[in-house]
Amino acid sequence: MILPDVISKEPLGPVVRESDPAWTDIVRWTIFATILGEELGLTSKTVEQARETASDPQTRRLLGIEGDYGAMLGLKADWAFQVIHQVGAYHEIFRRDVGEDSPLKLDRGLNALWTAPKPGLLYAPPLR
Numbered sequence: 001m002i003l004p005d006v007i008s009k010e011p012l013g014p015v016v017r018e019s020d021p022a023w024t025d026i027v028r029w030t031i032f033a034t035i036l037g038e039e040l041g042l043t044s045k046t047v048e049q050a051r052e053t054a055s056d057p058q059t060r061r062l063l064g065i066e067g068d069y070g071a072m073l074g075l076k077a078d079w080a081f082q083v084i085h086q087v088g089a090y091h092e093i094f095r096r097d098v099g100e101d102s103p104l105k106l107d108r109g110l111n112a113l114w115t116a117p118k119p120g121l122l123y124a125p126p127l128r
Contacts (some may be wrong), residue, residue, distance in 0.1 A: 002104060011121075026073050033080035033122035036062050037089030039113060039124070044088040051081055061127045069127055080127075090122070 002043045013031065016024045037043075040059050042050055051063045057124030060066040064078035073079065087093060090106075 002106070022074060026075065029073060030080075030083055031061060031090075031128070033083050034088070034090040034093060035113070035122055035124040036127060037080070037084045038091045039115070042084055044085055046083045047081060047089075058126065067128075074108050079104055 014027050036058075038048070040050075040062065041077050042059075042062075047063070050059060051065060054060050054063060054065065057066060061069060063081040064070060064076070068076045068077045068080040076082075089095070094108060094111060095101050097118060098104045099108065108116070108118075108120060110120045111122060112118060114123045
């Protein structure tokens with residue numbers, strides 16, 4: 001049972017081993033990629049077409065069309081494309097796993113983008 005009371009406000013997220021900074025960076029930037037995907041209006045169903053037609057630099061960088069930001073993480077250039085294509089952008093993941101399409105049916109609340117109609121706290125640094 002999930003209780004409605006807020007008992008803490010610190011951000012909680014994935015936990016990784018302290019002595020593995022490369023893995024920590026991969027996990028952190030994977031989460032950022034899903035948030036950026038949502039900000040850019042991408043979904044697991046539209047990301048393939050976006051890779052073919054995207055003209056704005058931010059989308060092109062995220063999807064590995066411009067630059068090789070994956071190399072900085074030891075990954076392929078299309079790593080973020082693969083994440084969004086296979087598991088979805090943040091809103092898809094939230095909806096499926098804890099949101100309205102899950103048994104929990106949680107509201108996004110503070111887990112919404114800061115630019116959402118009901119603003120939350122989520123944002124990601126630009127990929128550059």
